[in-house]
Amino acid sequence: MGNTLIQVKGLKKDFHIGEITVHALRGIDLAIEEGEFIAIMGASGSGKSTMLNILGCLDKPSEGSYLLDGVNIGEQNKDELARLRNNKLGFVFQSYNLLPRTTALENVELPLFYNPKVSTKERRERARAALDAVGLADRMHHMPNQLSGGQQQRVAIARSLVNDPRVILADEATGNLDTRTSYEIMALLQDLNDQGKTIIFVTHEADIARFMKRSVIFKDGHIIRKDAVKNRANALELLEALPVENDEI
């Protein structure tokens, strides 16, 4: 297939809490190629969140190597990790994490503020384009509290897209949404994936995982299964099949 974007080998992560050492990850091998849509699954405490933090360059591995787009993360200092997050990664969180009392447009602009190469004009244009891409062109000047949960998550997705990242990392991105809105978000992500974006999606819901191309299941710090998703669901089709409800404004 495509190029290998992420190469993880023998990755371990230990946490020291007082005298106790917690082995959160006990030797992970994983390769993710460009254009993949991969689900990271597992119960609480399985290590999937730790994995996501490391993949997201928020944390460094204790042992083993993690190559992102050819860069060895373990060798980078804090500022270099920040630059990698700024240039190569986009985050989508369960609770959206939008700045309150700040318009959708300004929220989307945020990552570009930390990129000195982007001018004010370009920043605005790219933020508009990203909001357009998630179908919120008419909500640019709304504050988060004027938007529904689904719309807020779309703003968050636009924010993760605005810096044109290599990988989008979603952490339980549909966890706070109802089924219908979840499917809408998944439809958007499937669309983005079809356009070539690599997406890593952490979830514990099998229902959501079936929209992806591949799933990786964590348990006790190990990967216990790596499967291609069989009978991959199409979110748009499922949306149409859902009974019509009046919960969207």
Place this chain on the structure above:
Amino acid sequence: MNYINAIRIAVNALKRNKFRAFLTMLGIIIGIASVIAMLAIGQGSKKSIQDEMSEMGTNMIFIMPGDGRPGGIRFSRSEMQSMKLEDVEAIRKSCDAVSAVSPVVNASGQVVKGNNNWPTSVYGVNNEYLGIRKYKIASGRNFSDREIKTYAKVCLIGQTIIDNLFPDGESPIGAVIRFDGIPFKVIGVLQEKGENGMGQDQDDLMIAPYTAIQKRVLAITHIQSIFASAASEELNDKAIEQISEAIRTTHKIRTEEEDDFSVRSQSEIVQTFSSISDIMTVLLGAIASISLLVGGIGIMNIMYVSVTERTREIGLRLSVGGREKDILTQFLIESVLLSVFGGLIGIVFGVLASRGVGSLLGWPVAISTTAIGLAFLVCSAIGIFFGWYPARKAAGLNPIDALRYE
């Protein structure tokens, strides 16, 4: 991240909490305003004292008898009879740094003209006295050497006496007024001088030849004090030295003995008063600075709360590529903006308050640009100083924990 972006981020963050930003600034506003107003009042009183004192003549020197105890009995200065006319002559002869010198004898009493009377003081002096005290003649003339020699009962009077003895506005020149029953002919009127720095009316006086006062009013042969004028302000110290030397010689004081008189200069008194108002300025400024300090602590407090409240925001900023340095800069700029804007508003209020005190209470105020510049520097420094700890805390947050913070 460039600094324009950093400032933009900080301004946006402050805009999200306008009211809180204003309340935070209020501490600095009040602090800076009160510092400026207090310094203006302090400086103003110092300046007005200096102005009035120098109007009285900064090169004025006065010599008074010291408190001695001839024969074991203690006398007060005014009862001492140690000063003689010979001292005046000695000063005139041997002190080249002295340009004018006059003996002074004075008496208090009631001055009467027709149905009107007024309590005042009469100064028996020679005709150099007016120059020493910087009095000017408004109309009429000064008395002559001949009038001094002949104990002439002539006088010059100040405006306060004219107001009280000649209420109908007739010219006092040539009129005869009685001081303690002794008639004096008015030959001149002094120009109005107003109150001095200590609130004394400088126009409530009568000036006459010392010989007349000695002989006809007090019946004494000694003099009570000597007023002199140094040739210039720079020669003050030299003049004081020469005068001391001259009087020690006429008083036959041996080298090991202490002076039986004291020599003071106007500039010393100006310094004393200036230093008093300097102390007052420092005190007022110190009290006002406390409110500035409280304002600074207010900023630290709010920024600290703000960092805790915005933990998730900080986590988000870190996750989208903000570096520790960027977060530190953002919070420092926020606190500096708060304190600098507060300071600017405070300067405006301080100037307005000073003006208000000046015009409503009639106090002398002097708003100095150095005080304003200093206030501005101080509030920038406060922003950095009190913003540092909260900003450090924000920048030190772990992005993973911060993102999950509830």
